[in-house]
Amino acid sequence: MQAAITDIDPFDLPDWLGTLEVVWCSDAGLRTGHLVKGRLTGDGEPDLVCDLLAVDEAYPEPVVDDATRLRVHQAWRHGQVVVGDLGGRMVLAVPGTGFGPDLVLEALARLARAVGARAERYAALLRLGS
Secondary structure, rough: OEOOOEEHHHHOOHHHHHHOOOEEEEEEEEHHHOOOEEEEEEEOOOEOOEEEEEOOHHHHHHHHHHHHHHHHHHHHOOOOOOOEEEEEEEEEEOOOOOOOOOHHHHHHHHHHOOOOOOHEEEEEEEEEEE
């Protein structure tokens, strides 16, 4: 899959991400691997596709190119998350090879900060299993 993520400016995202209570809902279990498909929902607003992508998975091939991986690590180190487009779907790209609840919550908190919302207005609905 080795690809580059095209950046999305958080200010180009729908306004409701910064003003409403937002829930990220996973479409599959967190144990599905380096890509967990999901969506963001807000009261009365159309769902927004938002997948989580762990960029350090390297077997059987790297998930993203080296430049993208470096950019994701740099953003994370500075308290940010890379919001981008990968294959026509919005992704939150984070360091790592998979997801646990803490990493999901941290990625969402960083998204909230990027769109000018308080992290307390974001929640996650997680699925167990693979």
